[in-house]
Amino acid sequence: MIHFFNLIRWKNLLMIAxxxxxxRYALLVPFQESHGVQTTLSDFNFFLLVIATLCIAAGGYAINDVYDIETDKINKPNKxxxxxxxxxxxxxTLFMVLNIIGVGLGFYLSYQIGRPGFFAIFFIASALLYIYSSSLKQMAVVGNVIVSVVVALSVLLVGIFELxxxxxxxxxxxxxxxxxxxxxxAIFAFMINLIREMVKDIEDIDGDHKAEIQTxxxxxxxxxxxxxVFVLSLIxxxxxxxxxxxxLFKQQLVVGYFLVLVIAPLIYISIKLFTAEEKSQYKHISLILKLVMLTGTLSLLLYNFILK
Known part of the structure; x- marks a missing residue:
C-alpha cells in the first residue's frame, strides 16, 4: 500500500488539497457576511471538487512514472x-481509473452548478498531464510550463466553481x-512550481540525457x-x-510573515542557485521551494487580519 501512495505522490496531493x-475556508467563507462574498458549492460538492482534482493529479503522477521508467533507473534508482x-x-490501469473518476466528478459538478462548459477544465487538465508524460516532457521548458499551469489551475479552480x-x-x-x-x-503557485520543475531538470540531467529528453x-x-533559473527565481x-x-504594507504581522517565511527563503534559494553545482544542492533547493509553496499557501490564513 505504501508503494501505491508513493506512486501518486501523496505529499503533493495533500498540498493541493x-x-x-x-x-474556500480561509478566504471565501469567512467573508460571506462581512463582505458579501457568495459561494456556489455545498460542503459536500466542494469535497467532490477536491477529490476530482486529486484524482486527476494522482493519475498524472502515475502515468509520469510509467514513462519515466528508464530515466528513474539513473535519477532515483532507490525510489x-x-x-x-x-x-x-x-x-x-490506475491512471485510467483515476482519470475516469476525476473527469466524471468534474462532469457531475459542472452540471450541478449549471455551467456544463466548466467540465472542459477537467478533461483538458487530464489530457495535458498525459501528453506531458508521453511527449511534451521531451520539449525544453514546454513540459515545465504545462505542469505549472495545471498546478496553478488547481488553485484557480476553486474561484471558477465557487465565485x-x-x-x-x-x-x-x-x-x-x-x-x-x-x-x-495561482500565479504564485505557477512561478514557484516552474522554478522547481526547472531545478529538477538540472538535478536529473544524467538520466534525461541517457533517455534523450531535450530539457x-x-x-x-x-x-x-x-x-x-537564477534570473527566473528573482521574479x-x-x-x-x-x-x-x-x-499589505499597513499590516505589520502580515508583512513580517511574508518577509520571514516567503521572501527570505526565496532570496536564500536565489543565492543557492547562483553557486549550485552538485545534485544534492539542487535537491535541497527543490525541497526549500516546496516549503515556500506551503508557507505561501498558509498565508491565506492571514486574510482575517488583511480584510478587517
Whole structure:
C-alpha cells in the first residue's frame, strides 16, 4: 500500500488539497457576511471538487512514472516504483481509473452548478498531464510550463466553481476582488512550481540525457540553465515585494510573515542557485521551494487580519 501512495505522490496531493481548502475556508467563507462574498458549492460538492482534482493529479503522477521508467533507473534508482513494486500495466490501469473518476466528478459538478462548459477544465487538465508524460516532457521548458499551469489551475479552480456561477450585477465587484486574490495565488503557485520543475531538470540531467529528453540543461548545458533559473527565481521575489508594499504594507504581522517565511527563503534559494553545482544542492533547493509553496499557501490564513 505504501508503494501505491508513493506512486501518486501523496505529499503533493495533500498540498493541493490544503491549497483548495484554504482558499474556500480561509478566504471565501469567512467573508460571506462581512463582505458579501457568495459561494456556489455545498460542503459536500466542494469535497467532490477536491477529490476530482486529486484524482486527476494522482493519475498524472502515475502515468509520469510509467514513462519515466528508464530515466528513474539513473535519477532515483532507490525510489523507483513502476516495474519494481507496481507493474507497468497496473500503474497504467490506475491512471485510467483515476482519470475516469476525476473527469466524471468534474462532469457531475459542472452540471450541478449549471455551467456544463466548466467540465472542459477537467478533461483538458487530464489530457495535458498525459501528453506531458508521453511527449511534451521531451520539449525544453514546454513540459515545465504545462505542469505549472495545471498546478496553478488547481488553485484557480476553486474561484471558477465557487465565485463565477454566483456572480451577478449586485455582487460583481466583491466576487471579482476575491477572484483576483485567488488568481494572484495561482500565479504564485505557477512561478514557484516552474522554478522547481526547472531545478529538477538540472538535478536529473544524467538520466534525461541517457533517455534523450531535450530539457533546458541538456540543450544549453548545466551552467547556462542554472543562470536562467537564477534570473527566473528573482521574479517571484520582486513580485511578492511589490504585492506586499502595494496591498499589505499597513499590516505589520502580515508583512513580517511574508518577509520571514516567503521572501527570505526565496532570496536564500536565489543565492543557492547562483553557486549550485552538485545534485544534492539542487535537491535541497527543490525541497526549500516546496516549503515556500506551503508557507505561501498558509498565508491565506492571514486574510482575517488583511480584510478587517
Amino acid at each position: 490544503l491549497m483548495q481548502y484554504l482558499v 523507483r516504483i513502476v516495474n519494481k513494486h507496481i507493474t507497468e500495466k497496473n500503474a497504467t 463565477i456561477p454566483a456572480m451577478d450585477l449586485n455582487n460583481k465587484a466583491v466576487q471579482t476582488t476575491f477572484l483576483n486574490i485567488i488568481r494572484d495565488y 533546458l540543461p541538456i540543450l544549453l548545458g548545466r551552467e547556462r540553465a542554472n543562470k536562467i 517571484p521575489i520582486f513580485s511578492i515585494i511589490y504585492y506586499v508594499i502595494t496591498y
